[in-house]
Amino acid sequence: MVTLYELTGGNYRIHRTLSYPEFPDSQIVFDTEVTALRDTEWTTKISVSGKYDGPTDVVSVKDYRLEWSTDGKTLFEKGSATLVTSSGRSFGSVWTSSIVPDKPRFEMFSRGGETVNITFSPFRIDGNKMSYSWQGTVAAAVKQ
Amino acid sequence: MQDQWPTHRKTSTRFSKVRLKCLASSGLSLAVFATGFLLSCHRNINVVSRTVITGVVNGAAFKGSIVATINVGRGGFSTCTFEQLPPQFTPGTLSTHT
Numbered sequence: 211m212v213t214l215y216e217l218t219g220g221n222y223r224i225h226r227t228l229s230y231p232e233f234p235d236s237q238i239v240f241d242t243e244v245t246a247l248r249d250t251e252w253t254t255k256i257s258v259s260g261k262y263d264g265p266t267d268v269v270s271v272k273d274y275r276l277e278w279s280t281d282g283k284t285l286f287e288k289g290s291a292t293l294v295t296s297s298g299r300s301f302g303s304v305w306t307s308s309i310v311p312d313k314p315r316f317e318m319f320s321r322g323g324e325t326v327n328i329t330f331s332p333f334r335i336d337g338n339k340m341s342y343s344w345q346g347t348v349a350a351a352v353k354q
Numbered sequence: 355m356q357d358q359w360p361t362h363r364k365t366s367t368r369f370s371k372v373r374l375k376c377l378a379s380s381g382l383s384l385a386v387f388a389t390g391f392l393l394s395c396h397r398n399i400n401v402v403s404r405t406v407i408t409g410v411v412n413g414a415a416f417k418g419s420i421v422a423t424i425n426v427g428r429g430g431f432s433t434c435t436f437e438q439l440p441p442q443f444t445p446g447t448l449s450t451h452t
Binding site for chain 1: 399400401402403404405406407408409410411412416420424426427428429430431432433434435436437439440442443444445446447448449450451452
């Protein structure tokens with residue numbers, strides 16, 4: 211299985227639309243440009259816009275899952291995750307993304323697509339800062 | 355004496371097959387090892403990503419920076435610092451999308 215590092219080489223653009231089924235008026239759009247200064251150093255610019263009227267005290271994320279497919283030029287992403295607030299309340303988030311590498315490297319990409327599952331540590335929030343760690347696995351998609 | 359040639363030919367043929375099998379298995383082992391070694395090296399790459407995020411959410415400025423260390427194929431660690439957030443927002447509001 212291949213990762214974004216291998217598929218893009220660190221030079222790509224992402225257009226992502228994020229929504230919250232329980233809060234239908236909320237929608238956030240991210241336009242992201244990632245540039246590899248070198249193999250091990252990337253710089254990223256994100257432009258964010260939209261409206262959000264859901265809970266703001268999100269402290270962790272779980273059930274984070276991505277589905278990737280491609281037409282050979284663009285990587286299409288469908289994502290979902292459950293957000294957890296400081297009071298323990300959970301609510302869903304879903305998003306779609308199109309990821310366009312400057313130089314696509316989809317030769318090694320699984321024909322049937324790939325799924326990515328990521329687990330995150332709880333967010334560590336201190337004032338205006340937040341930190342977290344994550345671990346992920348990439349696997350060939352299983353057709354259902 | 356008449357039996358020596360056939361015996362010699364059989365031995366020679368057997369030797370060649372054994373040598374070929376040995377070479378093939380050695381080559382295959384080397385290829386598997388090299389591929390595994392290259393993949394394991396590749397997967398252990400650490401990438402540092404520095405991000406600037408700007409924009410407007412709920413009509414208010416959203417501005418921050420993120421430093422992420424990504425271990426390719428495994429995971430990573432992110433630290434986000436927000437200079438400006440919309441009213442009521444906390445650093446975790448948009449979760450890991452920043």
